[in-house]
Amino acid sequence: MPKIIKDFIPASQKEQRPGYAMVPLYLTIHNTANTSEGADAEMHNQYLHNGAGGRTVGWHYTVDDKEIYQHLPTNENGWHAGDGENGTGNRRSIAIEICENSDGDFRKATKNAQWLIKKLMKEHKIPISRIVTHKHWSGKNCPRKLLDDWKGFIDEINGASNQEVDNYNGHSIVDYLNSIGKNASFRARRRYAAQYGIRGYRGTASQNLTLLHSMRGDSQKASYIGKRVESKHAGQLRFYNKPSWSDKYVVGYLKKGYGFPTIVAKLKVGNGYQYKVKNSKGNVYYVTASNQYVRVE
Known part of the structure; x- marks a missing residue:
């Protein structure tokens, strides 16, 4: 179990600690993109405390292969997602930076981050479907060392099925x-x-x-088998071509009131459930089974 060192940025340092109250709904994962020797969690903590080189940026945790630094309380927002002052990423997600310093063990740092993610999921009741990449919010190629196997990263958080x-x-x-x-x-x-x-x-x-x-x-x-499922979500609801929550398997979006005519099955996917569905042409897709987002008729 890695040690968590709390060293909050001073409240007066608004460029790194904006201080807006937050009830987190997501966990956003980043890589530091700093491969320099010594660019570990402690160094990044110092970087933020020293004003981040004049940048307007701040995040909650930095994780390396030995320890974890917490820079912001989890009930306050940070500037990290690149989706604007009022973006969901910046205003409703806890940010975790994973170090990739050349003198560290990136795999061990990743394991430590996964341990932290599980802890935060439990504390804040955040489902596995809301563990997202920086790229999810802004399109930036981050976390660059995890994007190619994001599903594997998430599967390891779930544990062996x-x-x-x-x-x-x-x-x-x-x-x-x-x-x-x-x-x-x-x-x-x-x-x-x-x-x-x-x-x-x-x-x-x-x-x-x-x-x-x-x-x-x-x-x-089995009462839902053969019934119609439709979105009741105000935004666009994602659906997938595989039973997964990974962005790379998203093949479309449902507007409120739109859906699929036939539910085939209900599957456990990670920490949540999905309906296996068919459209009018018989094509198979997967969509969340959470009654927070869909209704069955």
């Missing part, structure tokens, strides 16, 4: 499948597991969830 096994009467699905051996042959159990795509009695979180619903005869979980 095989460890996200739901319970059935207090037991994991694996244990349950083994336990029904009293009433079924090994071959029958293998067929039962294979029916739900669970290899060696263990599959992804979404596969295990599907299996659980079948075991429980949970008709409520």
Whole structure:
């Protein structure tokens, strides 16, 4: 567990600590883009305290391979997202800079950042779908060392999906499948597991969830099948060509009142859920299942 050192920028230093109250809705991830030796979290902390070279810029955390510096309280905004004074990135997100100094271990710094992200997600009830890149807000190529495998970065925050096994009467699905051996042959159990795509009695979180619903005869979980889903979000709601929250799989947007005529399934994706849907031409897409953003009719 990395050490968090709180060294807040003085409130009088408005160019780095604007001081607007904030209830964070997002976590925005950056790379420092500074490969110089010694450009670690402590150095970046000093950089901000010394006025950031005259720039109007400030963020909440800097993470390196050994420690984490916190520069701003998480209930105040920073200038980091490049989306303007009133932009959602600047005004509603906690900013985390990951160091890439040449004398540091970038992989370890990334691991430390992922630990911090999990901590902040829990503290502020921020879902995995709202862990975003700097590029998400302004188009800047940042975090430059993570963009090529952003999905992998997010998957590591989620943890191994095989460890996200739901319970059935207090037991994991694996244990349950083994336990029904009293009433079924090994071959029958293998067929039962294979029916739900669970290899060696263990599959992804979404596969295990599907299996659980079948075991429980949970008709409520299937009440949405075949129904229409539409956006009730005031803005543009993203939909994807894969069960993912990654920007690179976004293929379109739904205006309020627009949607898909047929829900095929409901999947667990990261810490949230998505509907697998079909449009009128039979093409398959994925859209959030959160009733905060969509309604089912």
